Amino acid sequence: ELKVEQNPLFLSMQEGKNYxxxxxxxxxxxxLYWYRQDPGKSxxxxxxxxxNGAVKQEGxxxxxxxxxxxxxxxxxxxxxxxxxxxxxxxxxxxxTYKYIFGTGTRLKVLA
Amino acid sequence: xxxxxxxxxxDICQRGTSLTIQCQVDSQxxxxxxxxxxxxxxxxxxxxxxxxxxxxxxxxxxxxKFPISRPNLTFSTLTVSNMSPEDSSIYLCSVGRTERSxxxxxxxxxxxxxx
Numbered sequence: 001e002l003k004v005e006q007n008p009l010f011l012s013m014q015e016g017k018n019y020x021x022x023x024x025x026x027x028x029x030x031x032l033y034w035y036r037q038d039p040g041k042s043x044x045x046x047x048x049x050x051x052n053g054a055v056k057q058e059g060x061x062x063x064x065x066x067x068x069x070x071x072x073x074x075x076x077x078x079x080x081x082x083x084x085x086x087x088x089x090x091x092x093x094x095x096t097y098k099y100i101f102g103t104g105t106r107l108k109v110l111a
Numbered sequence: 112x113x114x115x116x117x118x119x120x121x122d123i124c125q126r127g128t129s130l131t132i133q134c135q136v137d138s139q140x141x142x143x144x145x146x147x148x149x150x151x152x153x154x155x156x157x158x159x160x161x162x163x164x165x166x167x168x169x170x171x172x173x174x175x176k177f178p179i180s181r182p183n184l185t186f187s188t189l190t191v192s193n194m195s196p197e198d199s200s201i202y203l204c205s206v207g208r209t210e211r212s213x214x215x216x217x218x219x220x221x222x223x224x225x226x
Binding site for chain 2: 001030031033035041042043045048050088090097098099100101102103104
């Protein structure tokens with residue numbers, strides 16, 4: 001059974017600081033998503049990573065994928081308050097189309 | 112990406128009753144899924160809704176409790192049957208295509224409270 005773990009579960013950081021969220025998964029996969037969820041809202045797709053070494057960036061967020069280590073990272077650069085949300089990674093086991101979600105990281109950026 | 116209309120957005124239901132949630136997509140999609148998100152938790156996959164055939168359920172979820180229909184490539188329903196307070200959750204549909212680069216999108220969710 002695929003397990004997807006994120007750490008940290010909770011992250012409180014000051015504006016302007018950098019930090020990284022980690023997503024580890026337990027089985028072979030060739031697709032990984034990052035989503036953002038604001039309180040009381042649905043999920044917003046941030047990135048899809050499809051191959052080993054893939055890197056994608058949007059604004060202050062950068063995601064990367066290491067399929068050999070079964071690890072993805074979401075790096076936050078110079079955090080701002082608007083980035084406060086819960087971030088999920090989701091992994092599709094190789095050969096399937098369903099996505100299994102990680103535990104989520106609740107990020108709070110303090111002004 | 113596809114635009115999803117999910118209804119109802121919220122409901123409060125009596126225990127022992129059933130609620131049907133609808134998911135309508137503005138374009139044909141190959142894949143449709145139903146997820147549950149309990150308060151403060153991550154998303155758990157309930158089932159894959161298969162067009163024209165029985166849904167494929169994940170471990171811990173059964174058809175008698177969560178019957179799913181998918182009559183075509185743009186519409187699906189999830190019924191939560193014989194509800195108990197433990198079924199209080201947000202239920203979300205998600206759609207995608209088999210192309211690996213296609214982003215899976217989510218409906219706005221149905222917030223269900225069982226009293």
